[in-house]
Amino acid sequence: MAGAYLVKKLRELDTAMMAAVPRVVESADDDAIHDMRVAIRRLRTMLKMSREIFGRWHSDVVRRAFADVMRATGDLRDEEVLEETLTDAVEDPQFKTWVKARETREKKLRTAVVKQIQQGSLDKARLMLKALLVFPVDPDRDAELGKFARRTVERSRRKVEKQRDVEIEDVLGLHELRIAYKELRYSIELLAEALPLDARAMLEPATIFQKRLGELHDVDVAIETVTQARTLKAELKNSVLAALQKTREKRVGKYLKELDPLGAATHEAVPAMPETPPETPDDWEELSKG
Structure with missing residues (x-):
């Protein structure tokens, strides 16, 4: 149980x-x-x-x-x-x-x-x-453990789906999506023993998406920190921000390239996790209640 x-x-x-x-x-x-x-x-x-x-x-x-x-x-x-x-x-x-x-x-x-x-x-x-x-x-x-595990992972997957259309320049939205992917990843890892193969198959893409979004988050934090720095002269600050923006563009490109196998590299929004339909009508009804 x-x-x-x-x-x-x-x-x-x-x-x-x-x-x-x-x-x-x-x-x-x-x-x-x-x-x-x-x-x-x-x-x-x-x-x-x-x-x-x-x-x-x-x-x-x-x-x-x-x-x-x-x-x-x-x-x-x-x-x-x-x-x-x-x-x-x-x-x-x-x-x-x-x-x-x-x-x-x-x-x-x-x-x-x-x-x-x-x-x-x-x-x-x-x-x-x-x-x-x-x-x-x-x-x-x-x-029952199996139903609980599937329902929990499906709930996490839906959260990713709900947030996936965030624009690539929406720093807060990307951060929230990163957390959603992390929650999906952890739910799969922690419940793996009770999950069917199709649910476990989402672990690898969830891990990749979380990593790439994490790289974007790190450079966004750096940009925000330098922007608010009071002790940096304007010319130097602008130079650093320009360099960080180039780093961000590279990471965005790397991120979108990673997502290309899912057919999303041509879009300027974060793509979806692959759909994982319930195995039976009963499962669908149960997941809908989750």
Whole structure:
């Protein structure tokens, strides 16, 4: 049943998250923050999927408990990627100095993540998660695992479909679409054992789309940061923005080229995931209710 499967998966994700915590606190390696962030995001995604089984209110309370650490790791991740994006934008000594000065902000953000952990933010969230999982699932809420998995993935796919016509210059829209693809990817990965082949086949394109949209997001964040920078002279700022815009155009081209096999490279909107029709009329009715 879906309830038992979700409990097992959530405990596995909790273990994976905690395995990364000592590495984060000790700054043991460059991937520690990334690994912890991914584990938390997967855990929160699975809690979102679990609303119909555990109840929306309880699931969302636990999700919110992980939000502060998630937000802190997100700010740090954005800063790390920002520095990578800006480093080679232009070969100008003044700009290099400006980028170098941002290292102070990165250190502060890293310290903030560690401080949140040391102050018990994760411990409190994990305690709430354990409380949620220790109670037996209400039989009236539980569902057959296969149907639950298909319904969940279909719901994520529909969200992508709903947002897919965003214009390539709509920065916020592309960001929201990236999150939708990420949710679709995670739902397939986390429920793969219970999914039919046609649903699992969406994993590869969802992963590719998320990656390409992520590359666009990174350069859009860089453009926004430089645009708002008060300490950069106008001429230098314009030079950097021009270079970043060229980078964006290249990434847009790469993105559209990746999508060409789906017949979408000729359009200026983000294409759809391939349709995955339900296997039976009963499945269609059930998915429609999801």
